Amino acid sequence: MMAPATLSQSRRTRRTPFSPRVEAAGVKSYTVYNHMLLATVFESVEADYTHLKQHVQIWDVGCERQVSIQGPDAARLVQLMTVRDIGGMIEGQCFYAPLVDTDGGMINDPVGLKLADDHYWLSLADSDVLLWARGLATGLGLDVATHEPDVWPLAIQGPKSDDLMAQVFGESVRDIRFFRFERLSFNNHPFVIARSGWSKQGGFEIYVDREDLALELWDALWEAGQPFEIRPGCPNHIERIEGGLLSYGNDMTRAHNPLECGLDRYCHVDRPIEALGRDAVAKVMAEGTRRLVRGLKIDGGPVPPTTDEWSVQVNGKHVGGVTSSAYSPDLASTVAFAMMDKGFWDVGLAVKVVLPDGTMRDGSVSDLPFI
């Protein structure tokens, strides 16, 4: 067995202002996300998982790049890009927004932030939405400015998040509602702080727009977190599957429409919204989707990483594909996402899963989330 390949580093796979702390904490693995480093493992995926569920972690998610959309046509451009009706959104609100192409394909699934009536941020999954937004704005001649601002989100996640954040930002941080944001000060600078984050353990995302304060903020959170057993962390592969958090590029791509991804409740195609993907999604909705992302439990212990789709079979027939999987210590089972053909969505349905080495595993269909 050869050593696993390392990640070469260069300016193109951009560092964040927090990278020195991530490195000092002994990061063991990275991925690259929006042309930027994203840690994936500190102690081990399993140890990181157990800790996240019990304590509190600080995550460098600077790779959640923002697309800033500002100007008289900002709301129009955001609405063109998403099939979610953004008409009722208020300032201070975060909104999960499937970005959908004219053919219904998923372009990204950011969390939008309404900063002002004429100013939005889209906090991105891994694709260059700035080019999409700017291409549309240029082609349509919209009165809007689009750019990638110098903002690097820092997440505090885990059940002790409120207690930690209150130490640094004051007690009022506890009052921030889920998917709302407030501006709270650290070192006399007001940071946008949202109750959000890519785990199901609760927590906040701090939109750090001052590079010069980044390490000071990290260190203040770190110090205040000592009584709470704070550790450095990152989006956890096991926890996110347990929690039903799909990953753009892994579990959904441009080849999938939002209904296949289980995002029906964000598809307001029955309303008179001017969304590029409205007609395509409405058509799928009328006809019924032919595929749907479902949970799978896979028997027989840990599995290798899902780097290619694994065939899911019933009676020897291909009926779907596993897109992500991880062994869950808490559920004592491998949990997975699979894009399943129509007719094979029932909870408990027995399936076979073909692993990369050709071996077959027994499995069964599950609802999402697993926990």
Add this chain to the structure above:
Amino acid sequence: MMAPATLSQSRRTRRTPFSPRVEAAGVKSYTVYNHMLLATVFESVEADYTHLKQHVQIWDVGCERQVSIQGPDAARLVQLMTVRDIGGMIEGQCFYAPLVDTDGGMINDPVGLKLADDHYWLSLADSDVLLWARGLATGLGLDVATHEPDVWPLAIQGPKSDDLMAQVFGESVRDIRFFRFERLSFNNHPFVIARSGWSKQGGFEIYVDREDLALELWDALWEAGQPFEIRPGCPNHIERIEGGLLSYGNDMTRAHNPLECGLDRYCHVDRPIEALGRDAVAKVMAEGTRRLVRGLKIDGGPVPPTTDEWSVQVNGKHVGGVTSSAYSPDLASTVAFAMMDKGFWDVGLAVKVVLPDGTMRDGSVSDLPFI
């Protein structure tokens, strides 16, 4: 000293059809490029470099994703995106094309291939140009189809490339001129083969559009390459700097215009082309550029990887930034690219370079390429 961080693998950082051979060959490091794996080291960067200059290598550059632009408005859309005049391009021609935004910023620097009057491929550097092209086409209502086809380039590079390719594709491959392509058959399938590639050692890029033939083709090239001492390889960090090959994301970004990148000869802004970036680039050309990429030689032996820009100074004043660097065994010097302020472009100008640990190195400005 901790072990260098590994690269986590998942479906999002896509494999290529050649990945099994790359792994079997013992790849030591990867980067991620267009959401796909790209090897960066096999034996060592230095050993790979020495071999590349003497023999022949096979490179999995499947990450050079294509944007296919096809339809009645295809030529118009390509011309909108680049400031290079594509009017005179003929079928079978490759063309290096700076993609430029309305503000003059570089979006990408692909090699375009004219497949037919109404069909182009853009063979990309690392950004999601499909979203840019499709956003423009959607916004302008162009009659054109854009997509990312299943094409994975495979490069044969090094001085023995012609001899090797002739063994597999026949003697006519030798007649392909630089930056031209032909369709030549392997296993009864015609592959687009261009005399091109991301080294200065000569060679070809095979646009592999048949996943089922990919490993068979690799193996045939590998077997035929034994007398030529073929090895697996990848774009080599030292060789590309010596050769003056800029890397998008490393040495140029959206913050740079093509004149700053030394791409004057591809900027036909004095012609009546309908390019989005024409006015912005014409303005810079009229006023004169304030920055320019230059070579730097840095004394004092090997340097660490350039992961952040290194300040270049003259008399204690910041006059530029190093964006990529490598120690060249053949030149017995560190060679680097630096974006230098106006007034500091003269060959031989003595400068100081500030390394990440704060130490200062002596250096001098050089023309590009170094070799």
